[in-house]
Amino acid sequence: MKEVKEHNDKNGCLISIKSVKDTDADRLYFINVISRLSDSVKGYSYFQFSRPNYNVSDIIKELRIIQHTNDKLSCSDDYFECVFVCTEISVSLLRCLSLIWFAFDHCAFCLFDTPSIPLNIDRQSWYYITSMSRSFVVFKGAEDDVVWIGKSNSIEYPLLVDIT
Amino acid sequence: MGSQYDDRNVLAMLAPTWLLKEYAAKSPNGPQKWAYQTALANQSDLPFIASLRKIQDAVYVASGVVGVADLAISNGVIDVFGANGGYGLLGRDGLKIGNYRLDLMYANPSAGENAGTIFFLKQLEKGGAQFRWDYGVLHKSGEMGLHSTIRFHWNGVKYGSAAQRTWYPSSLKPPFFNTLK
Structure with missing residues (x-):
């Protein structure tokens, strides 16, 4: 069972999930999380990822x-x-996306509830992006087995705790 | 016949480059100056010496950088990870030594202000060795803090795996991990 934690000092707009590792079961878990988040918004998705940890040419080819x-x-x-x-x-x-998540050091998956993407969100913080437009931002922090999800004030998280 | 290197040559070649340059600059023309210049030239000409120098330089820089980072973070210095546009002290390409890559003090923009990686030495292959110190919000406390990731292979056995550790093996525990408030 994953530990889903809400961080109250961020007005309930930030949760973290631990521990999500590079295993078949956890990749499936990650897929379910992204799927539920994307189902609850209906706009564009913007994925930025950088600093590969190994040769990622096969993943990019698949993409x-x-x-x-x-x-x-x-x-x-x-x-x-x-x-x-x-x-x-x-x-x-x-x-x-589940392969990308574990292959890159930095990932920010932005799921928007709007039909357009705000300008200049490249290399911006999750709270900047979520304040610009109704969205979820799934990103990596200091611990690489923790999935962080930030959201705009005006949207709600889908149910995540029942995902196994 | 190729040149022969004795202990004195090797010691000179392993000396910090900046020190050799300073000695060479201060020495009058003559055998002493030539010796320093030869040592400097050999540092780049001999592949194994060049590799060793890179590792040494990286360790010197890293140990200093980690100390400075701790001081800067604990004193609330803004934009600790802002060097080279957030790509870190070694720039976008880092420092590559064989199949390893070293990066120092680079930002993690999506995680927010002052979040980043202080030191990251990684083997560039899937599941490869990693030694890493990060600074950012921690899952457990919800507050900014330091976190280490250690993963390595020893005698064919993998230690650490992808598990995260907020404890530090005593032999690897730098004193600054205790000072952060």
Whole structure:
């Protein structure tokens, strides 16, 4: 059972989940979390990830394959920094996101409840992004087995505690 | 016939580059100055000496950086991880030594102000060794704090795995972990 903790000093807008490790079971758990969050918002999704921990060319290749016409993937030549924008999160994308989460040192998955993405959110903090637009931001912090989820004041978290 | 290196040459080659340069600059022209210049040249010409120097420099820098980071964090200095646009003291490319990469003092922008990694030495392969010290909000306390991740292989056995440790093995525990308020 994962420990889901609400951090009250952030007005109930920040929760953390521990411990989510790079195992088959935890990747599935992570997929379920992202799936529930994306189901509760209906807008664009913006994924930024950087600092790969190993050769990630296979993961990026997979991401390019599942990319749809309107999706946009932008990566530096060495895959050090990547940004991916999409309108719909498919099952294959969810699987790929779970691989990305554990392969990169820094990840910020932004799920918006709006039909557009605010400008200049690249390399911004979760609270800046969630204050700009109704959204969830799933990100990594100091502990790499902890999933942090920040949200805007005006939206509610979906039920996450029953995910096993 | 190639040059031979005795202990004195090797010692000179292992001396900090800045020190050799200073001695070379202060020495009058003659054998002493030439010796310093030769040692400096050898530092970059010999691959194994060059690699050793990089590791030494990294350790010197890292030990200083971690101490400075602790001081800066505990004194509430703003933008501790702001060097090179947040990419850290070693820049976007870090320092690569063989299959390892070292990064120092880089920001984790999405986690918010003053969150970042103080020291990260990682083996660039899946499940590879990692030695890492981070600063940011911790799951348990909900407050800013330091966190270490240690993962390594020894005699074919993997220690640490992906588990996070908020304790520090005594042999690896720097004194500054106790000072943060």
